[in-house]
Amino acid sequence: MAGPGFELIGAEEIAEVLDVLRGGWVYRYGAEDNPNFKAKVWSFEKAMAEYVGVKHAVAVNSGSTALWIALLALGIGPGDQVIVPGFTFIASISAIVYAQAVPVLAEIDRTFNLDPADVERKITPRTKAIMAVHLMGNPARMEELKTIAERHGLLLLEDCAQAFGASYKGRAVGSIGHIGAFSFNYAKVITAGEGGLITTDDDALYQRCFALHDQGHAPLRKGREVGARPFLGLDFRMTELQGAVLLAQFRKLAEIRARLYAHKQIFRSIIKGLPGLEFRELTDAEGEAATVLTVIFPNAEIAQGVARELNGKLLVESGWHVYSNMEPLLEKRVPVERGYPFHHPDAEFEAIEYAKGMLPQTDELVARAFNIGIGMTDKALATYGVTVRSTGQEVEACAKEFRRVAAKYLQ
Numbered sequence: 385m386a387g388p389g390f391e392l393i394g395a396e397e398i399a400e401v402l403d404v405l406r407g408g409w410v411y412r413y414g415a416e417d418n419p420n421f422k423a424k425v426w427s428f429e430k431a432m433a434e435y436v437g438v439k440h441a442v443a444v445n446s447g448s449t450a451l452w453i454a455l456l457a458l459g460i461g462p463g464d465q466v467i468v469p470g471f472t473f474i475a476s477i478s479a480i481v482y483a484q485a486v487p488v489l490a491e492i493d494r495t496f497n498l499d500p501a502d503v504e505r506k507i508t509p510r511t512k513a514i515m516a517v518h519l520m521g522n523p524a525r526m527e528e529l530k531t532i533a534e535r536h537g538l539l540l541l542e543d544c545a546q547a548f549g550a551s552y553k554g555r556a557v558g559s560i561g562h563i564g565a566f567s568f569n570y571a572k573v574i575t576a577g578e579g580g581l582i583t584t585d586d587d588a589l590y591q592r593c594f595a596l597h598d599q600g601h602a603p604l605r606k607g608r609e610v611g612a613r614p615f616l617g618l619d620f621r622m623t624e625l626q627g628a629v630l631l632a633q634f635r636k637l638a639e640i641r642a643r644l645y646a647h648k649q650i651f652r653s654i655i656k657g658l659p660g661l662e663f664r665e666l667t668d669a670e671g672e673a674a675t676v677l678t679v680i681f682p683n684a685e686i687a688q689g690v691a692r693e694l695n696g697k698l699l700v701e702s703g704w705h706v707y708s709n710m711e712p713l714l715e716k717r718v719p720v721e722r723g724y725p726f727h728h729p730d731a732e733f734e735a736i737e738y739a740k741g742m743l744p745q746t747d748e749l750v751a752r753a754f755n756i757g758i759g760m761t762d763k764a765l766a767t768y769g770v771t772v773r774s775t776g777q778e779v780e781a782c783a784k785e786f787r788r789v790a791a792k793y794l795q
């Protein structure tokens with residue numbers, strides 16, 4: 385029921401948390417000369433900036449918050465449109481709505497991420513940004529998306545929630561666009577139960593993100609700095625307990641990746657060659673997060689047969705990830721039915737509609753795609769497969785079972 389980091393919680397996380405609790409200082413700010421203050425969040429931010437290869441990182445309380453703050457820091461607001469894939473976790477879309485901007489849904493391609501050709505078709509004079517989501521551990525086609533963004537003067541935001549540790553052509557995700565957002569919830573590569581992170585190379589964006597997450601304060605304040613705050617912010621700070629767990633989890637990243645890649649290698653080698661069975665296209669086979677192995681069947685009927693027999697679900701059945709299952713979005717339901725982005729008197733905003741069937745290429749792909757969990761299990765995206773703790777023999781047995789069942793349908 386979780387991601388690889390969750391499965392590996394152990395003595396290292398316990399020791400880190402005890403270190404904080406023994407000092408008794410659970411708040412992210414403290415005096416440098418106070419021996420009880422362990423500066424876990426600060427250390428985690430430093431480690432993340434270095435690992436991702438950017439100047440700055442801001443730790444926050446969730447991935448949704450990270451996305452929302454990133455959008456606001458980029459200056460996105462009423463009247464703006466943000467292009468986002470129609471197959472993504474619902475929070476990618478909700479964050480745009482909560483920034484009061486309009487999500488414009490685009491098709492995915494065989495990477496199960498944004499199709500650059502459709503992104504280009506969806507650009508209007510109101511488009512302000514592209515949100516590239518690296519879904520299911522696979523980096524989006526960043527080269528093409530960056531070229532499009534540059535050609536049209538658009539901002540490029542990376543939703544890296546499902547791809548911590550992944551890289552694209554030698555660069556870590558979260559360092560390619562203007563700004564990146566990560567999640568550390570229970571299903572992610574590493575976790576503290578909840579948590580998020582924003583990464584950027586841009587000093588001004590960093591200041592804005594920091595202020596947004598901390599009542600308008602400047603980064604790494606020591607005091608309250610009354611009078612020096614750029615704008616009103618709120619509180620989305622991470623606690624020292626989360627920072628402690630994440631430091632321990634981060635040290636396990638290399639081990640997690642090694643295990644997942646070994647599992648994937650076994651699984652692929654056993655199921656490859658089945659007639660008509662294809663794998664999702666990976667933009668960087670050595671850089672992806674390898675949490676799932678996505679297979680594509682020749683048609684929806686075969687896909688359904690196999691999924692049912694394996695007690696698993698197809699991607700189309702995910703209520704959290706497929707636009708056509710997101711009923712609050714289809715019905716534009718927001719808590720306050722007044723104002724941006726859906727209920728403003730300005731008719732131009734009302735023109736956007738979301739409806740089942742509006743992304744036929746996406747619908748067709750998710751209807752015949754199935755995820756084999758390689759290092760994660762999840763009610764929505766990985767309903768069948770192995771975990772990071774599975775042994776080589778267990779992975780082999782699972783792959784053989786998959787092959788036996790799939791072979792019956794793929795004649």
Ligand SMILES: Cc1ncc(COP(=O)(O)O)c(C=O)c1O
Nearest residue numbers: 446447448473475476545567569
């Ligand atoms: C692609 C994507 N974006 C954003 C989020 C939001 O992260 P969180 O659950 O930490 O708010 C998630 C979480 O599942 C996600 O998968």
